[in-house]
Amino acid sequence: MDKVDKSLGADAIHILPYSRIVGQEQLKLALELSYVAPHIGGALIVGQRGTAKSTAVRAFALMVYGDLPVTLPINATEDRVIGGWDIDALMRGQARPQPGLLEEADGRVLYIDEVNLLDDHIINLILDVTSTGVLSKQREGLAANKQVAFTLVGTMNPEEGSLRPQLLDRFGLLVGVSAEKDPEKRSQILRTVLEFDKALHAVRSKQNSEFLSQGMAKDRELRESLQRARDSLDAVVFSKDMAALCIALAAEFEVEGHRGDYVTASAARALAAIEGSKAVTAQHVRQVAPLALSHRRREFLASGQWFWSAKEEARLDKHVSR
């Protein structure tokens, strides 16, 4: 796939630099944790329009991979998801397989915008691959199996319906994002977006933009920092006490299955690596637990309504402080 078009034309793709995004700390944390520890299983970001969900995901991929994420749009047909024949070659009499998006995302991020609007059939294909780690292509004369592993990142607006529990469980972390309420922060967001508009106006007028160049410089620093954390992940000590705490929290919040405690532990370790700590502490576990546990609770799975209130925070504090 072509790299992001950095030309000056009106058709060029421009994304706000990641480090320029104001607020949404939990959303950023989830993306960074998923990058440092890919086995967490990615993140689902749930929120209303205008909360920088898609921008954050694209900007993050651009920062760490130098390109936009492999994106599965809701208009995708089955052949593009799991792979098929190169149709133009086929019509010339050459049978040449064409890899699908799931194969292309191997070792990278697979991003699904509006994931709750995805066709049921396509969801089934993704579930097959994420649960077995094997992409099986048995269609139109193709017969192939391939091991694939990707980090699943999805964004959705809850007004358009929820996700099936099976797919929900495939996302390691869940972040509920909402619009900033603090007027100062909102003003800061407004100014940032208007500055970005100005920067694009400057770029289209063939002028330099300090706003963009500074943002990209900060992105480079952050990418290096995240890479260091990723490299040092295995060296971070995870004690038996912390393992017991993760298991206890999963039990406290009546989490379905065993992925809850595993993801909590992995995310806590990634957080410790990001912070440069040598060992995981209870505070690390405390900070990531809502991201890892909230969407696996029985209450949530029964009602389809995601919530994590001050009451849950208090329960978490009480348990961690024991």
Place this chain on the structure above:
Amino acid sequence: MMESLASADPITRGLAAAALTKGLSAVLLFDVTAEQFASFVATARSILEVTAGPVRQVTVGASESEDMLWGRYEPTNNAEGPPLLWRPGPLNAPAGTEGLVLACIPDLSQLSLPVTRSLVMLLGADVAHVERYGQRARFAPHIFWLAACSSAATARLSVHMLDRFVLRLHPPRLRQVDAVAELLLALRAEPQRIPNAPQTLSPKVEHELQQAKTRWPEFTEEGARSVIAHQLSAPRELALARLAHAFGRLDPDATQVLVSHVTTAARSIGLKPVTEQPAPEPAPPEPQAPDAPSSQKKSNDSPAAPAVAAAASTGSPSVGTTPSIEARVSENVALPAAPIAAASHPYPEDTLPSERDASPLRLPFHRAARERTLRGVILGSEPARDLRDLALVSTLFEAAKFRAVREQLSKDGERPLFLAPVDLRSYRRAPSPEQALVLLLDYTSLDGCQWLEALLPHLKWAYVERATVCLIQVGAAAARHSLRAERRVFASVLVPALAEALELGAGQATPLAHGLELARQTLQHVLQHGRHSAQRARLVVVSDGRGNVPLAASMAGEITGPVSRGGVMDALRSAERLRAIDRREIVFLNPEPRAYPELPLTLARALGAEPRPIARLTQRKVAL
């Protein structure tokens, strides 16, 4: 010819602002006629040709499919070349295609589900992706959207999609021309003379737009605060800020975006001015731009002076902004061409009772336990699972892709089109309700009984069967005419407005005969009319049989003589007519009234239904 932007109507000024700002390139026009829409499309095109260069106009209509929008394989007449060629959709032109796309949607409320889903992907997106039939594209949508919709229809549309139309504009409410002269002119004109040719802009307007393209005034602190003070959601807040900024760019005297620009922007889309809380410390006066002497002059003018109005219409700022937006409005920022009425709210979907489905953008579910529907509107095609409802053209196209490979296997050297089972494709269709629930609710008979509990099994049945629901309201408190019953249709039981409609209290009269007549007509309609008629219907009647409005009175809208038993007898006659309809099941729920307990039993007999008693509320429940 448009002489200047200052003298243009608010929609034209709004379009000019949107044409300057990529973040405003999705405009929704409320309550415009087809002629007005065509005229505004022509205006938008003229403006965009100045601000963005060549424009390619595309109309997105009600019948578009995903393949038409995103691209499809089409047959070629070249015997030597490939049998099919990929043709990209009109909105995702191949890279390097010059020009901006002006996408016009004459009626947003009529769009099909696939098109609505596509809009959600494209509107306001930094980047869009196409991954279909072996083809892939990634592009920054370079599209200016101009759609029309009635404000009432927003109650049925996806809020998620509506949110993406960041700029909402209403047409001028007051007719500025002689209506009689306009009508006579229209009668003389050729019927097909709808103004769809690009409207000519005067050199002055072109100059104004060219100048605005190069100008970039900075937002002031006060300006940003006044945007926040409107307490809008984040996307709406940003849209207001961008509109204010665009008005600042269109203002030749502005070096900064001031509170007055924000106020002008707010009023131009129909937002009520808000009074900003006083700043924590006195705001310093706006620094006067050395090259903007005219601004100060305008701010000192009398509010009634025409020059002030003209300045306000272009968002011309004044020096020394006050903290009160309301005060600012009263001073000099009223738009001259179109007074904004309270009804012109830019976000009508916020206040209208919702009539939309629970998940309006989701594709219909495949239900394994039930046979695939063979009726309903075609949404696209999919690999066939059986030989019914085959999509023949799609099947032939599928076979054509493999033609070159398969003909190599052909021994006689001819080039037939081989069809293999794997090529077969069938239509994917929107679910068309196979069942209908018609619910006649006599609100004047519900007192003291657990009617909702009695209805629940039937509502559950409607949910399971994905049945369409028709509610006949008899004697409801909010009836538009107390002597008539009313009919409301809901796509399913999940429509939130149904719950609200059920909860209306009792009104003054009981036009039961009219309600039963409406029920009869509804049953006939859902069972017998159209290609997508229901296979079976269930009628549930909840009534104590005490109709007190004769059918003739309901029809005439007034009672002219003594009623006596006329209402009851007419209801029984209507019930007997209703009984004659085939393919229906009638359920009669008896509230068991203390007075005239035999009446509901008589009505049930006339309907041919077994009366089922509704449990009475206990004393304790009544007290609660």
